[in-house]
Structures are given as C-alpha cells and as structure tokens.
Amino acid sequence: MFIEPNISGERRGFIEVICGSMFSGKTEELIRRLKRARIANLKVEIFKPRVDVRYHETDIVSHDEKAIQSTPIDNSQIILLLAGEVDVVGIDEAQFFDDQLPDVCDQLALKGIRVIVAGLDMDYMGKPFGQMPNLLAKADFITKLHAICVRCGNIANYSYRKSPDASQVLLGEKDLYEPRCRKCYYEKL
Numbered sequence: 001m002f003i004e005p006n007i008s009g010e011r012r013g014f015i016e017v018i019c020g021s022m023f024s025g026k027t028e029e030l031i032r033r034l035k036r037a038r039i040a041n042l043k044v045e046i047f048k049p050r051v052d053v054r055y056h057e058t059d060i061v062s063h064d065e066k067a068i069q070s071t072p073i074d075n076s077q078i079i080l081l082l083a084g085e086v087d088v089v090g091i092d093e094a095q096f097f098d099d100q101l102p103d104v105c106d107q108l109a110l111k112g113i114r115v116i117v118a119g120l121d122m123d124y125m126g127k128p129f130g131q132m133p134n135l136l137a138k139a140d141f142i143t144k145l146h147a148i149c150v151r152c153g154n155i156a157n158y159s160y161r162k163s164p165d166a167s168q169v170l171l172g173e174k175d176l177y178e179p180r181c182r183k184c185y186y187e188k189l
C-alpha cells in the first residue's frame with residue numbers, strides 16, 4: 001500500500017479494512033500488519049470482541065495458530081478510552097461489534113491513528129454482516145481475501161454453515177463452517 005508523504009509533518013490517520021469469508025486469512029493478515037507496525041517501533045493497541053473466545057480468551061489467534069495479544073472489550077466506545085497515545089489500532093472480528101464502531105474508527109483516524117479492522121463481510125446466509133458494510137464505506141484501503149472452496153478448489157468468498165442453527169451469530173470453526181465458491185454455496189450440497 002502506498003501512503004502519500006506528508007510534507008507538513010502532521011500525522012494523518014486512515015482506516016484499512018481486511019474482509020472476506022471464513023478461512024480466508026483475515027486474522028493472519030491483521031496480525032502480520034500489526035507485527036510489522038511494532039517492528040517499526042510504532043505503539044500498537046489491539047482489540048477483539050469479548051464474545052470471541054474460540055482459541056484464546058485474550059489473544060487474537062488465526063486458524064494457523066499465529067497469535068498476538070489483544071484486549072477483549074464489550075463495546076467499541078471502550079477503544080476510545082484505551083487507545084490513548086497510540087500510532088496503530090487493530091480490531092479483529094469487527095462484525096461482532098456494536099453500531100458505534102464505524103464512528104469510533106473515524107474518530108481514531110481523525111486523531112492521526114492508523115486503524116486496521118478485520119472481519120467477515122458476509123454472514124452464513126450471504127448477507128452483509130454487522131457493521132462491516134459501514135466500515136467498508138468509510139475505509140481508505142480495502143483488502144478482500146478469499147479462501148479456497150472445499151468442494152471444487154476455486155476461489156471461495158462464502159462461509160457455508162453446516163449446522164441447521166439459524167441464528168446469525170454462531171461461533172465455530174471447521175466443525176460448523178466451510179469456505180465455498182458462489183456456485184457450490186448456492187448448490188448447498
């Protein structure tokens with residue numbers, strides 16, 4: 001990503017959104033960017049929704065077991081209180097946050113903070129998920145990642161739920177979900 005140099009010396013913030021289906025590498029990419037920011041000696045704060053305890057209570061953990069310490073929170077306004085004097089804020093599983101998250105990200109970016117947000121852009125029904133559409137609309141940079149369809153091997157951007165549970169939020173991994181391409185998703189075999 002190219003960032004235009006700032007001649008005035010004023011720090012400019014921006015919002016990056018990493019999106020895609022389950023198993024596309026969103027969290028892995030978020031962790032990679034945050035670790036690189038730390039290598040650059042930038043002050044980084046990382047947040048995740050308290051409900052996400054699949055791999056660890058506090059750490060953000062990718063499916064391939066890469067991890068980075070984070071702060072679990074109940075609502076996005078807490079980010080404004082805890083971000084303090086940071087250079088970079090990372091937010092994982094953004095689809096699970098409340099409707100204030102896009103405004104919180106805007107406020108952080110206006111303070112000159114780089115905000116990196118990762119989340120599912122669609123739920124298991126193929127519908128926009130949570131605040132992700134609003135974050136995508138506000139984003140300065142968007143990275144859409146794809147998984148590999150488990151049925152045919154093509155690019156997958158749908159999260160197919162193997163369970164009959166109809167609730168929008170059902171935390172799970174490969175036991176409950178699999179990545180599928182558009183064709184295989186709609187065939188629902």
